[in-house]
Amino acid sequence: MVFNFNGVLVQTRPLAVKYYNEIARDKGYRPIAPDEAESLGGLSIRERCRLLGVPLHRMPLVGMAIKRRYQADLPALSAITGMPELLAELKSRGYKLGFVTSNGKEASRAFLRHNRMELFDYERYAAHPFSKSRDLMRFVKSSGMDRARLLYVGDERRDLAAGNRAGIVSVGAAWGYDSSGLLRQSNPAFVAERPEQLRAYLLDDRFEGGL
Template sequence: MTTLLFDFDGTLADSLSAIVTITNRLAPEFGYRPTPWEKIEALKGLNARQLIQYSGISILKIPALLRRLQTELRQQSTLIPPCAGMPTVIQALYERQHTLAVITSNSPDIVRTFLATHQMQDCFVNVDGGGTLFRKGKLIAQYLQRNSFDLAQTVYIGDEVRDIEAARLAGIRSVAVTWGFNQREVLAAANPDWLVDDPEALQAIADAV
């Protein structure tokens, strides 16, 4: 069976609106440019590093901003909807006896509350997270080492260029999904092993690995 490691925001959870609302409210306090709603689609064409540069936030302020963002997301975690079609696909993957886990830059307790709210908590063997925006590759590698998974039968599923990069750093293949925070063209340019537009495509990938 395949081990499927999932990103959270933009892959499992449709949290973009909540994140933009919170970060726009915090913009004056942290001294960066807020995100106009009419520019959301265009900004999906930027990877995480380019988005940081666009916002004008000081690199030194990012850890504190992430902590504040997670504090506020924690209060809304029962209200965040799943990405369309994902609960059904997660249940199907679980019933096929694939191993599912979440590895995210977000806080694990936010993820666990979300999964419980949407009756997906029993489908996942583990939730791992925290750290910085660009530490995910190390998080994945450490998780793989602790669990002795077969790298050839393990994939990381995410919605951003940094997810593809993290999987590559950890020595596993990547699945990029197009319903999240980065545009399809940007994801394709990062050369994921699979690029999918429909959650149901994940079932075929899992069965084929």
């Protein structure tokens, strides 16, 4: 199993909004209001850019700038409630676990130590947050895993679309960045609203021993 890091293992949306608003003030973009962040999860990236006045071609740079700013905050954050226990149970049942992230290695590992989640067999660190499909395919190649037996858990529509392009079955985690409705547009195998729903799906008898 491979997990997207931000949004699935840790909720970084409040930090992303905080640092986006700092950038917006500098660049003249519209800031995100305190009560607006969740509703943005139902919009595509193109729609968010249009609403906030951010040129679409600038969004990758804005995204990387936001991520750079919150690396110092990441180690002290708490994991999504229920995820450490789910990972431990999956590990005890023989699942191989991996993650893909554009966070820095030191910050990511510090977060895992802080939350007692040093359970992963495979790690993939990407330099660019908008290269999910390529990163997934590189993860498959470097890990030596059979993509037919791999499940990817992502919290954004583009995560699941990347899984489709890589030939990997994907599950949506609707507690992250994108809404369940937006996630379903990429035709995932399942969308979980809460980690306990993900647990029920993964540990159903159909999935014992892998996909």
